[in-house]
Amino acid sequence: MLIKKGAEASLFLKDWQGRKVIMKRRLPKKYRLQEIDKKIRTYRTIHESQLLHYAKEAGVPTPTIFMVDLADSNIIMEFVEGKQVKQILGGLSFEERQSLSKHIGELIGHLHFNEIIHGDLTTSNMILTPSGKVVLVDFGLGEKAVELELRGVDLHLMKRAFQSTHFRYAKECFKAVLEGYACVVGERGAKEVLGKIKEIEKRGRYISERRKAEE
Amino acid sequence: MQKHNSAQKFCLGIEATADDFSVGILDFKGKVLANVIDAFMSETGGIHPREAARHHAKVAGEVISKAFQKADVRPKDVTAVAFSQGPGLGPCLRTGATAARALASYLNVPLVGVNHCVAHFEIGKLATGAQDPVTLYVSGGNTIVSAFDVGRYRVFGETLDVAVGNCLDVFAREAGLRQSEGMPFGAMVENLAKEGKELVDLPYSVKGMDMSFSGLLTAAIRLIKRGKYRLEDLCYSLQEVAFSMLTEVTERALAHTEKHEILLTGGVGANKRLQTMLKTVAEEHKSRFCSVPKQYALDNGAMIAWTGILAYKQGMITPVEKSFVRLKWRLEEVNAPWVEE
Secondary structure (H helix, E strand, C coil), rough: EEEECCEEEEEEEEEEECCEEEEEECCCCCCCCHHHHHHHHHHHHHHHHHHHHHHHHHHHHHHHHHEEEEEEEEEEEECCCEEEHHHHHHHCCCCHHHHHHHHHHHHHHHHHHEEECCCCCHHHEEEEEEECEEEEECCCCCCCCCCCHHHHHHHHHHHHHHHHHCCHHHHHHHHHHHHHHHHCCCCHHHHHHHHHHHHHHHHHCCHHHHHHHHC | HHCHHHHHCCCEEEEEECCCCEEEEEECCCCCCEEEEEECCCCCCCCHHHHHHHHHHHHHHHHHHHHHHHHHCHHHHEEEEEEEEECHHHHHHHHHHHHHHHHHHHHHHEEEEEEEHHHHHHHHHHHHHCCEEEEEEECCCEEEEEEEEEEEEEEEEEECCCHHHHHHHHEEEECCCEEEEEEEEHHHHHHHHHHHCCCCCCCCCCEEEECCCCHHHHHHHHHCCCCCCCCHHHHHHHHHHHHHHHHHHHHHHHHHHHEEEEEEEEEHHHHHHHHHHHHHHHHHCCCCCEEEHHHCCCCHHHHHHHHHHHHCCCCCCCCCCCCCCCCCCCCCHHHCCCCCC
């Protein structure tokens, strides 16, 4: 059953060897040459599987991978039971929201500490399981990188996600995220990234922040 | 009084962001009466901002009178003067703005500062009948995937470094090609690419919704210098990789915004291979593919005049003391209240 159709990949919910699984398929694109298409799809399939694995090594829960099918560019992975953080954040009390945000910050801290960039940190890509674990999904835009710039962009995206979907408590949530982040990477590391975020926001691309920064 | 009939009201637009100096005259209904373009062409390719600005200053008067003649409109019948206020090359923009200010104050009509990128979108919509498209704007200076959302044109993806047109131009120059009138670098690369057979491995760089062409350019130039490959194959490979990147980002924006039209504009939009790729995506998404005709896809005065009319009708005029040029004017900064949601 198709549960999400993206421009690049589609997610199917399937029964596989008696398990409920997610199959992430990267479908061929007719507009590009087959050679280029195959190369891109294969590369991204391998890359995403690796990142899911690296994240686990870093202590960040991600779906378990059952099979990587390079011939068809499929990843078959665990279906994570739970709710998207996006759906539940609004219904939490202030304290609960704070502690969840802080926990998310810790997870991001673990990723960055281990040189992993998620690439699409939004509250829809975080699943809260019934046991209270937060599982990060969709590393499709992620990469392994050491650059401070990329860590800055990653966290900046998180901030934007809060602002666009959880406007009323964006500020407090992001603050808690940074707190959790600092617990893992250390005060100095957190300060460095925070400085970078400010710099990114001052660039032309993010005009409203630039105005605010100039005021 | 006839003045209240919108077919009897005219706007003159001056475009001078880069190598073209162009003047367009439209009536308020959107009929293009004149669109005169005078391009600065250097021997070696590329644009030296100061030389281009000198060219603009030299031809400005002549191009303006030619436009009036062509449109058969008297200067005193002009209701507003629009000009490209940015983004673009400083000296060129300032030359265009000076001409516009002089003309507006001489005729005693309001001045309307127009964003160059917005103007490309608006004339594209006027010329093709597109209503609410995802636009891919590709030229020597810009590479933007944009769509309208809540009052403004938003940037969904763009280049992180050089524009795709610039990438093709520099590649062609490094390959020793020389452009001539009517045969720009882009067209030469396209022609050579048709003879290409073997795909050479080049880096494909899409980062989220953004693209990077500088690494692709460096790699391609390195391969020319190595001399191991046919130039035709390199042109072919460069095009295939660069255009696949553009199409991927455009498709993502189309899926994300759930719009049903793709509008292709800018000089690189003349490339048939790029058109074919986008057409394929449009068909898959049951969307309409609109390619802007060349005279309105390249930098032109008509687009400035038309966007000037749209803004003027909303009461958006630019007082002279606020008509300074804006070299890095971002698309998202521009309010576009004339667009219906």
